[in-house]
Amino acid sequence: MKPARVLTIAGSDSSGGAGIQADLKTITVLGGMGMSVVTALTAQNTHGVLGIYEVPPSFVEMQFDAVVGDIGVDAAKTGMLMTTEIAKTVARKIRQYDIDKVVVDPVMTAKGGTALFSGEVREVLLGELVPLALLVTPNIPEAEGMAGMEIHTVQEMMKAAEFLVRCGARNVLLKGGHLTGDAVDILYDGERFHTFSAERIRTKEIHGTGCILSAAIATALAQGKSVFEAVREAKLYITEAIKSMYDVGTGYGLISHKFR
Numbered sequence: 001m002k003p004a005r006v007l008t009i010a011g012s013d014s015s016g017g018a019g020i021q022a023d024l025k026t027i028t029v030l031g032g033m034g035m036s037v038v039t040a041l042t043a044q045n046t047h048g049v050l051g052i053y054e055v056p057p058s059f060v061e062m063q064f065d066a067v068v069g070d071i072g073v074d075a076a077k078t079g080m081l082m083t084t085e086i087a088k089t090v091a092r093k094i095r096q097y098d099i100d101k102v103v104v105d106p107v108m109t110a111k112g113g114t115a116l117f118s119g120e121v122r123e124v125l126l127g128e129l130v131p132l133a134l135l136v137t138p139n140i141p142e143a144e145g146m147a148g149m150e151i152h153t154v155q156e157m158m159k160a161a162e163f164l165v166r167c168g169a170r171n172v173l174l175k176g177g178h179l180t181g182d183a184v185d186i187l188y189d190g191e192r193f194h195t196f197s198a199e200r201i202r203t204k205e206i207h208g209t210g211c212i213l214s215a216a217i218a219t220a221l222a223q224g225k226s227v228f229e230a231v232r233e234a235k236l237y238i239t240e241a242i243k244s245m246y247d248v249g250t251g252y253g254l255i256s257h258k259f260r
Contacts, residue, residue: 004074004219006074016247037064214231
């Protein structure tokens with residue numbers, strides 16, 4: 001039996017709550033085979049990021065070649081890319097290996113507000129990575145940064161999604177968790193909007209939800225599901241995972257992958 005091969009291209013999170021570690025847990029629980037290209041090492045815990053160590057772009061490229069050249073990949077997701085050089089390297093390797101199912105999670109800051117990118121990464125994201133994306137999954141602050149606008153309403157979310165499609169994304173899932181009221185996400189395929197609405201779960205602040213959601217979507221895509229079905233299943237997964245969060249550490253919460 002050949003498993004769905006899912007590649008996560010992201011930073012390491014020493015707390016295990018986000019980044020590569022959270023992605024690999026999610027991929028495994030959902031039945032995929034996880035592989036990784038590590039773009040940065042972080043020292044972090046449930047209070048925030050204490051330090052970041054950039055992986056040289058040449059070593060990012062070496063990891064990519066080692067994994068994809070041997071094992072292959074059915075879907076990939078990107079997370080923290082850190083610098084323009086790393087972002088350009090990742091875009092080049094995606095084109096080289098003709099990876100069609102790419103989920104771009106434009107990670108720009110950590111939970112505590114620490115910047116996880118430098119240089120002109122926004123321009124590289126919009127100019128090189130977004131056009132390669134089957135799906136882009138920004139939250140409100142990330143969408144504001146990418147689209148150059150403030151977002152306070154669902155209608156403004158839609159405008160930002162339209163902007164990202166004009167930049168080349170085939171689909172956009174804009175996550176509305178930073179707005180008030182029920183949590184409303186919108187999926188835009190360039191023609192139609194689909195709304196995913198759920199009652200807001202009252203918990204302590206949680207770390208890693210965006211990483212886990214995009215990893216779950218990438219896994220479903222690798223398994224042959226449509227974008228809409230992949231998003232729907234991933235939303236159900238992240239909702240249950242949040243309800244089963246671990247009560248560890250003295251800061252923000254960490255999501256449990258073991259509720260199934």
